[in-house]
Amino acid sequence: MVDEADIHRPDLLTVLRLLAEEAPLESYEELLLRAGQECSAVERLRLEQAVRLAYVIHASQDRRRQREDGLAELVDTARDMTQPHDLGELLHVITRRVKRIVNADLACIGLREDDGSLSLHAPEGATTAVVPGMRLDGGPGHQAIAMGAPLWTADYLRDTGLEHCPHADEFVRAEGIKSLLAVPLIHGDSALGVLFCATRSVRRLTPEEIGLVCSLAALGAVAIERAERLQDARSEVSELELDGFRARTTLARLEQLGDAQSRMMSLLLSGADLDTVAQAAADALDSTLQLRDPAGRVMTATADMPDLDDAAVARTSWDAHARRTSVVHGEGTWVTPVVAGAENLGFVVLRPTTALVGEDQQVLRLVTQTFALQLLLQRGTAVTQAPVHDALFNALLALPSRDGQQARHLEQRLSDIGLDLTGPHVLLAVRPEGGGYGRAIVWASSYADAHAGLKTVQDGCVMLLLPGTDASAIARSVGAELAAVLGHPVTVGAAGPGRDPGDVARLHAEALRCLEALTTLDAAGSTAALGDLGFMGLLLSETHDVSGFIDTTIGPVLDYDRKNATGLTETLEAYFATGASPSKAAETLHVHPNTVSRRLERISALLGSGWQQPDRVLDVQLALRTHRMRSVLRLGAPDAARS
Template identity: 50%
Template sequence: MMTGGPEPDSPDVMSVLELLAVGAPPARFEELLRTARREEAPDSTLAELDQAVRLASRVQALIGHAQQREAGLAALVDTAHDLTLVHGMEALLHEIARRARRLLNFDMAYIGLRAADDEGRASSIRAAEGETTSLSVGLKTFEDSGLGSLVQRSGAPAWSPDYLADRDLPHSPDIDAVVRAEGLHAILAVPLGYGTTVFGTLYGADRKVRHFTPDEISLMRSLGRLAGVAIERARLLEATRAEVTELELDTSRARSSLNVQRRVEAAYIRLIDLVLSGCDPQTLAEAAVKELSGALVVRDCVGRTIVVTGTPPRLTEDDVLRWTYDAHAAGCPVPMPDGGWVAPVTAGGENLGAILLVPDEPLTDGFGVRLLQLTARAVALILLLQRTSTVAHDQIRDELLDELLSDIRTQPRQLIPRARRLGIAIDEPHVMVLARPEGGPEGRAAAWASSYAHRMSGLMRFRDGYVTLLVPSEDPLAAATAVSEELTPLVGHPVTVGAAGPVSGPGRVAQAHREALSCLEALTELGNLGCVATPQQMGFLGVLLSENRGVGEYIRSVIGPVVDYDTQRFTELTRTLDAYFASSSSPTRAASDLHVHPNTVSRRLERIAELLGADWQDPERALEIQLALRLHRTRRTLQHRHAATGAARDAGSPAPRGSGP
């Protein structure tokens, strides 16, 4: 006897809904069909019941997929939290491999990292979980073989359902031997990195043929990003310990500076203890100022002040930026003319910000400068720890933008509540902005874009050397100009910007992206690097670049006031414009062609200047007007021809020769 759901006397569509509501297994739905056939239900009832069962199966599949995706994201968030609790590089690598194996039910997971002294030409397997031989750990892979080489070159995931049988991959005898010894078939590899730098590969493998789904690849890629941040954090901690060790060695070698070194070490240990206890940047800065004595300011990568202690003097923004860039170039604190110091806050080569210190007394004994440098390291560490806890949230934002930019969406309305939960009102007007720095460090542009998107309650991604931003606005030109003005001084190079919109709702975001990209490419082809453009600002080129700005809108934007004037007052200003340009801008010849007095043409031209503006005869404007006139004339001809064809058909007579269908 079956349990877990209703047992209807006569199966029908409502029976299917009742089973669906209680989450009955698929076998119960098939039992309904068999019961209906045994009871010899009418054919129409059987057809409806069969269709309802098939639809119920699809609903169950969708619910199952959503639950699976939700479980994966929940596991990803738990992993992000747990990785922050692991200390020590080796323990962290084994924990990452263990998490990867459990997350996607792999038979084996392993991690390869580039050797620091090998200039990125080789990687070695540092940790493995689920291995059956001792061959995998310590194996070296080079840049011209294996899935890892594809990942290292492209920075994107690579996979194969059956590695040894896949002849499209770059094989090597050493790697193939290990894969054969472990009995592996399917392998998925994703990059491990931080910022724009890829320093390793995370692998998952099965001992059977397996075709990976897009969701599995995306989940593995997300784990790789989390793991990359965690590994960089562990490297920074190791570097910190190395710094402490170096201080201890210097103390033993230079007895004359023993007191200074001990003070620095003790102060730095106190700062690191604060970081590991989970303090915020403000608490850390206040503790550092007690040792340094003065005013201290912490700024982020886009120049915003996030921490202030004491009362720092007023400094011009240009001077602060110049000294900040000098400090990042030198990789150490640099003095300012007024006695202050600027120290760079960096991690893995990425600019995380800077620290400005204005001491009460000059730093002369080496203690203050050294402690300031170590304070900057501690600030970098705490910012990395904070970023680790939010990287899963940022990954969800990245996936939302990827879905909005894809034309393949089954239910776009579901994206609106998802966006709302992230604080993004996607159903309100937004514009698409694509900005490409023509030089400068990419990490700086990527960090700025992330900060800007959060500040504007929008979405971003950095790919292929340019920033994609979806931000709330009704004016694409104003949004593009704001991005250019803020990003250009930051990267120190021209920034080319294309924008489109506004759009409301998820359905037209991909179209706005294509139009903005077309504007960016058009500026490049025209040689206008460092400029800003939207379809509306590109004149007749905008008609070609825009997917929703038609010929009629273009005509109205260029000569609309003249056409409306003719329509309302039965004048011939449009015809006069045509004759004027046809006569090489000669009023006399235009009057002859129009069979009117030259004074009449002059008065009409004055009226046209009032309607279009005094600059209507400037070369670029005149070209736009002539193109709009030709399009207007062509449209009227086609409309008259179509009207004549329709009249002939209504009268039952053949259409005029040469008329279109």
């Protein structure tokens, strides 16, 4: 049996025993202390040599254990990387493992972007706010990629042999990093990024530690490439699944479209009314629907829309007709034109409960076509290239003034569609000055329908035949409303009133002459009737309505003289004959100057305060001379001029 004293005897055998037991280094130090007390100098020297050899063996065993532990960690890492991770999880697996393998304080991965910069991901052990995706445009990571080999330093900020950049240095200072290792993640011939690990104290890494990190980086590069491909594959699969879902949805919707088309055509062929067809269309589109005529009046509706602005909806409908397609009005409301050839039959206002997709818009187009067919069937007309109202208007323009039989025939046709030209009517020639001609035509159709009139188009102008007696006022109203719709001025020449279908051709010629006169006078964008042009209007008129010119210009003064036996007309003549001098006119009339002043005040009250303006004073003088000449020719005596 071995004695306890033999076990702790300071000799070479004890050194071997401690080495075999992998005893801690403190045991060797204790053995050397006893040797100093119990052994001779020669024995003590030999024992010290043995202990130094034991230290070497002990260090070798430590390195071997570290390599074994590192290899085991590497195997575990490889096994972990084979698990199905997305790219973000995989990057965290790599950084956690490398931090543990080399006992680092911080680890992260910089992935290479298309512009060559490195974006940081999966930080482990960071003490500052490292935002994923933070970019580094230079530094040791780029240097390692350029070298294609690991790069390490014991003290980064003091190492002048490294490539420094402000972003990287700022990050290193914020984290308190000293030792840094950067290993490129290389897969094939391309570098995917850089694996970083660092400590906050000055440290020299061993070749074994650098080799382990390089091995881990090689495994990581393969895993990252695989994860990126899997991620791309998943994205493609998701996109394919989404495309499949869309295809199935589209197919189902197309089947519904076919059913809706069959149902509405069956209703149409069975003679169903507008209300029934409108309800079927609203059900097919899961919407509230209104059908309105060209004037904006509701013909049928599945429900009220009290929040709709009728004027705004009408403006949107003009845009829809000009573009011949559906137009979004406000939020969640659609306006779609109902047309047959070139004829405006109205429009549909639709408010769906959900957003309209492509197939729903096809249903909406089908609905408008169905309404167009039904309206044509109800009206008993066929679809033609020229609208019915335009054709009638053109026939009126071509009507010979003495053809009573053709005039009666046209009157009957107009009566059949609810129009009467035996009452007073005016004709307008409308010319847009800034584009939007198509929209102006659509608006004119709606306006004519709403006001029981007619519309046609000739040589870039829109012609309107409307009931009324005041051509000037109607021209101003039409010009202001259409200019607001188009967003730019329009020029309107007006003529009338006429009281017979045979007057239409004459009014048409006068309205065009008025329009040309406005252009010649550099008054494009304004409105006027012949009466507004004064003496020029008299010259342009085919009828040369002298009496109308006199009555329009100085009629109130003549009427006042007849009723009150005054001399306002004579005072006006004297006033102009003396160069517009009240005092000289008083001498000519043999009255006091105050009398002339009072008469001029009365004239201003009758003719308006602007009668002495240059654009009116000439008409007043011409009217006075014409009135005097007519009196002389009729009665043969100048004394009868006041009559």
